Amino acid sequence: MKPTYSMQTVATDEVVPKSRRVYFEVFGCQMNKLDAELMLEGMMQRGYQLVHDPAEAGVILYNTCSVRERAEERAVMRMTSFKRRKMEEPDLILGLTGCVAQHKQEELSDRAPWIDLIIGTREFDRLPDLIDEARGESTSLLATDMDSPLEFVRQRNLGPQPWHAYVSVMRGCDMVCTYCIVPTTRGKEVSRPPEVILDEVRRLADEGVKEITFLGQTVNSYGKRLGAGIGLDTLLRGVEEIDGIHRCHFITSHPRFMRPKLIQAMADCSKVMNYLHLPVQSGSDSMLARMKRTYDRSFYLQSIERLREKMPDITLATDFIVGFPGETDAEFEDSLTLVEEVGFDHGYVFQYSPRPGTVSADHLQDDIDLEIKKERNHALLEALGKSGKSRNERFLGRKVEVIAEGTSKSDDTRWAGRARDHRTVIWPANDDEKPGSFVVVEVDRTSAATLYGKRVEGPSETPILPPEMRS
Ligand code: SF4
Numbered sequence: 496m497k498p499t500y501s502m503q504t505v506a507t508d509e510v511v512p513k514s515r516r517v518y519f520e521v522f523g524c525q526m527n528k529l530d531a532e533l534m535l536e537g538m539m540q541r542g543y544q545l546v547h548d549p550a551e552a553g554v555i556l557y558n559t560c561s562v563r564e565r566a567e568e569r570a571v572m573r574m575t576s577f578k579r580r581k582m583e584e585p586d587l588i589l590g591l592t593g594c595v596a597q598h599k600q601e602e603l604s605d606r607a608p609w610i611d612l613i614i615g616t617r618e619f620d621r622l623p624d625l626i627d628e629a630r631g632e633s634t635s636l637l638a639t640d641m642d643s644p645l646e647f648v649r650q651r652n653l654g655p656q657p658w659h660a661y662v663s664v665m666r667g668c669d670m671v672c673t674y675c676i677v678p679t680t681r682g683k684e685v686s687r688p689p690e691v692i693l694d695e696v697r698r699l700a701d702e703g704v705k706e707i708t709f710l711g712q713t714v715n716s717y718g719k720r721l722g723a724g725i726g727l728d729t730l731l732r733g734v735e736e737i738d739g740i741h742r743c744h745f746i747t748s749h750p751r752f753m754r755p756k757l758i759q760a761m762a763d764c765s766k767v768m769n770y771l772h773l774p775v776q777s778g779s780d781s782m783l784a785r786m787k788r789t790y791d792r793s794f795y796l797q798s799i800e801r802l803r804e805k806m807p808d809i810t811l812a813t814d815f816i817v818g819f820p821g822e823t824d825a826e827f828e829d830s831l832t833l834v835e836e837v838g839f840d841h842g843y844v845f846q847y848s849p850r851p852g853t854v855s856a857d858h859l860q861d862d863i864d865l866e867i868k869k870e871r872n873h874a875l876l877e878a879l880g881k882s883g884k885s886r887n888e889r890f891l892g893r894k895v896e897v898i899a900e901g902t903s904k905s906d907d908t909r910w911a912g913r914a915r916d917h918r919t920v921i922w923p924a925n926d927d928e929k930p931g932s933f934v935v936v937e938v939d940r941t942s943a944a945t946l947y948g949k950r951v952e953g954p955s956e957t958p959i960l961p962p963e964m965r966s
Contacts (some may be wrong), residue, residue: 502535502545502653511544514586518552519545520573523560525710525746526681527593529661531558532653534592534619541623549577554588554626559595561676561850567599574610581609588612588626592619594680597639598852604635615639616681617666620647641682649695651702658705658898658931664692664730668712669719670749672776673787673854674819674847677712684713686721693733700739705931706898707734709745715752728760735764741933741958742898742915744768750775750790753798762805769806770917773798774814778833779826782819785859792833799837810886810916812841815875818868819847820859827871834878840886840918841944842879844872880943887918887941894937894951895920896959901930912936920946929954 502519517538521531534556535545546552555577559570570591581587590612591603597615604613611629614622618638629636645666652660667682668675696707709730711717718725727745734743743766750773761767773795777783780791802809815830834842846868849856897912897920904911910924912934922936934953938946952959 502532502655509544511542512553513551514553515543516546516552517543517554517556518547518549519556519558521558523558523593525661525708526663526712527558527560528654529663529710530593530616530619532661533647533649534558534622535653536649536651537620537647538623538626543623553586554590556590556592559591559593561594561598561680567595567602570595570599571603571607574607578607578609586630588629590614590622590626590629592622594676597641597680598676600637600639604637608634610635613637613639615641617641617643617645620645645685650698652699652704656900656931657703659708660699660704660706661708661710662692662695662699663687663711664709664714664717664727664745665711669716670713670751670789671787671854673785673859674816674850676850676853679852681712684716684719686711686717686719686725688721689718689725689729689733692730693737696734696737696740700737703739703931705740706742707740709743711745712747713749713752714745715748715754715757726754726757728757731757731760731764731767735766740766742766742768744770744917746772748773750788750795750798753802755801758802758805761802768917769808769915770810770812771802772812772814775833776814776816777819777822777826777830779822779829782822782826782829785821786816786819787854792829795833796836808916810840810918811837812843812917813837813839814843814845816845816847817871817875818863820855820862822847822863822871830875831878834875834882838886839879839882840916841883842875844875844879846872884941884943887943887946890918890938890941890946892938894935895946895948897934897936899928899930899932899934899954914946918946919944920948922948922950925950927954932956933959935959 521528549555557573574589577589588611591610592614596613600613612625613635618640625638654660665686667684668677669684715727717727734740775795778792783791849861895914897914899910899912903909903921908924909921910928911921914920920936932954934950936948937951938948940947
């Protein structure tokens, strides 16, 4: 597996010594990517420079993810590929950060004592100091305290797109979904104060960021333990007042916390994107109970109904798990019928596989045959594709505002970008296309996941409202 995340390199003529050059591989979810950006920023403040070739680096870091199978094996294998170099170059610093480092700290330090640093999910703000401490040590240095306050004041956006930034609003998760390792690797839920978050958004706007994505494992439960009245709606309304930010959305939401005042803020705030990702995981009440998701099908459907009352055209995405222990044909059928009942715009399907350390891995038998998992995966994707295709057709003939991202992956004569509801939009490239600019595309063709058309306005540095939104 190749790392998919490429952070921005800051151009500089300064030549820094090898000991201050860092090579960083990043895997996993958006939270992992943002954590890597924050680690890199802390290192850059102390004179480190990012390089894209490990041979040029004196510090090699690997930010790990526990979600995929055999993550520990892969992390050790990757570090092992640098072992010989470590023998020849004792000053080289090798570090594992992230979820696997948190979850497998003891095993890792026993199996690979030549790894200098094992840094968990709540102590990475100390990374530059920890590197200094690790220099000259002969055993792994562990920094995996889950109660660490994790303090950082972010000044810049190092994400791959200068106009978009992730902003973490909370850490950890208080839920107990039986298949999930997050509560173990990222600890209890802790929300950041709203004024700290909104200050960060203001600094990002000053730097040219136009769109932000608020991040949290259960982002819509934001505000717990911060005092009465503070919630994700506080942040959405705060962003509405920040000049320069034109779009905002949030991931990942939990159905339990789609409360009326959040829905009202989504409907009221013009910068909130017309899009919600609300993982359901299953359409069956008995499955949801076994997964300990804390809601049932009718609760989920009521949330969707409330949402569509206020935002009738909202784009809805979801996640399903197929082949969770004990899933019967009838239970799976409930997931299929839910797709039709909700009319999702988009969805992801995951085949269950046990993750060591989770309740389902330890207490439930992984008893669904792989072939059945594959069949259910296929059937559900087909249902979601059909639903997405018919939902996309309503865009035919419409003009949609898009932030241009770059050339299309499959055809460099075309450009791709994101509409206000997060849909991918593709159009034939003009000579003046510019990443991060706003354009309007008139849609003349749709597929299950994408809108196609021609550019009719733009590019512009500022948003262009589509005609139907102009008064
Ligand atoms: S809500 Fe459930 S699935 Fe999501 S991070 Fe928390 S425990 Fe994991």
